[in-house]
Amino acid sequence: MKLALFDDNRLGVVTDAAITDVTTALPWPHDPDPLTAGWWRALCRDFAAVRADVEKAVTGLPSRPLDAVRLRAPALSPSKIVACASNYAAHVEEMHTVQERTLGQVESWMMNFDVFLKAPSSLTGPGEPIVLPEGEIAAGHEIHHEAELVIVVGRGGRDIPEERALEHILGYTAGLDVTVRSAADRSRRKSHDTFSPVGPWITTADELPDPANLTIDLVLNGTDRRQHVTTKDLITSVPAIVSYASHMMTLLPGDLIFTGAPPGVGPIHRGDRLDMTISGIGRMHTPVT
Numbered sequence: 001m002k003l004a005l006f007d008d009n010r011l012g013v014v015t016d017a018a019i020t021d022v023t024t025a026l027p028w029p030h031d032p033d034p035l036t037a038g039w040w041r042a043l044c045r046d047f048a049a050v051r052a053d054v055e056k057a058v059t060g061l062p063s064r065p066l067d068a069v070r071l072r073a074p075a076l077s078p079s080k081i082v083a084c085a086s087n088y089a090a091h092v093e094e095m096h097t098v099q100e101r102t103l104g105q106v107e108s109w110m111m112n113f114d115v116f117l118k119a120p121s122s123l124t125g126p127g128e129p130i131v132l133p134e135g136e137i138a139a140g141h142e143i144h145h146e147a148e149l150v151i152v153v154g155r156g157g158r159d160i161p162e163e164r165a166l167e168h169i170l171g172y173t174a175g176l177d178v179t180v181r182s183a184a185d186r187s188r189r190k191s192h193d194t195f196s197p198v199g200p201w202i203t204t205a206d207e208l209p210d211p212a213n214l215t216i217d218l219v220l221n222g223t224d225r226r227q228h229v230t231t232k233d234l235i236t237s238v239p240a241i242v243s244y245a246s247h248m249m250t251l252l253p254g255d256l257i258f259t260g261a262p263p264g265v266g267p268i269h270r271g272d273r274l275d276m277t278i279s280g281i282g283r284m285h286t287p288v289t
Contacts, residue, residue: 001054002282003171004201005072005125008032011043013054014201018063025057026050040076044170045155045253047204073125074173074202075152079252081118081196082245083148083177085186086111087235087260094263102142102181110186113236115245118177118258119191126199129289130178132270133192142181145268146261147218147227147276149211150175151238152202153255160246165239168251171204172211174278176286177258179265198256199284208280211238215279216262221272227264234259 002014009032012019023030027050028039043050086092092111099106124130132143154170178195190196208214211231218227236244241259245251268274272288 001051001204001207002201003074003204005074005076006069007072009034009037009072009076012069013058014066015058015063017066019066019069020058020061020063022054022057022061025053034076037076041253044153047154047170071126071200073123073198074200075123075198075254075256078120078123078255080249081120081123081256081258082115082249082251083118083190083258084113084115084236084241084260086113088229088233088262089235090229090233090263091261091265094265098181098265103183115241115248116186116190118187118196122191122193122196124194124197126197126284127286128197129194129287130176130197130268130274131192131194131289132268133180136180136182136192139182142267144179144181144265145218145220145226145274146177146179146265147216148175148177148261149214149216149231149238149259149278150198151242151257151259153242153251153253153257154205156251156253156255158246158250160243160251162239162243165242166205168242168246169205169238170253171202172208172214172278172281173198173202174200174216174276174281174284175256175258176274176276177261178268196256196258197284197286200282203281214281217277218264219275220266220268222275226266227262229262229264231259233262236260
């Protein structure tokens with residue numbers, strides 16, 4: 001099932017090129033305010049319990065064309081955005097060249113897998129622009145795209161065993177981990193407003209039972225294919241990521257986990273257009289201003 005948020009943060013189910021509003025099938029009052037929308041976190045936690053009602057609503061309610069609604073980020077005020085660093089070997093290799101060019105040296109500690117936090121306020125949805133910070137541009141810093149598979153946490157938990165990790169995932173979406181290349185801390189460089197576009201919707205985990213078999217593509221300005229990779233190349237797998245992160249912090253329903261940048265990262269500039277696709281999920285278009 002493909003779950004989307006649209007218009008006034010209504011819940012929709014996407015089928016082909018149409019969307020069905022299933023908000024009224026949920027047992028919780030609808031609150032469109034992202035800051036107080038506890039129904040969204042309840043849905044992430046208890047989706048299995050309400051799934052049958054949602055499926056029934058899809059068959060009994062009218063649908064609308066996707067182009068007749070405004071898709072929103074398929075996440076409402078996650079308690080945190082966790083992101084993985086150095087999780088594709090080819091990206092680790094290319095970062096030696098990138099760091100030599102942008103920092104004048106290679107920071108060896110940054111070549112090891114780990115997780116860090118991005119500000120939830122950096123979250124935006126499909127079609128919303130990445131806004132390049134004037135101060136970073138004035139300082140001559142490159143700003144890069146990083147197209148990534150994003151995990152949407154379901155019932156969450158702490159100290160989750162790797163072999164049970166997939167049970168704690170609601171589904172997956174596509175995300176761009178936009179990054180300033182400078183000597184600043186990772187979280188600072190990646191937490192500017194608009195630096196975490198995600199979308200276009202969530203594909204629930206039952207439709208993607210093997211998250212190591214997805215293809216990620218990113219095309220710049222319609223012709224320049226910058227990134228192309230399959231998630232089987234992840235150094236740390238999706239179950240291992242969830243387990244690792246949960247041993248440091250409690251994962252809460254609705255949290256997002258960016259799984260790491262594939263090779264092919266590169267600078268973006270005002271006027272650019274990014275088209276990102278993940279097989280089994282969908283395509284997200286993101287302009288740069």
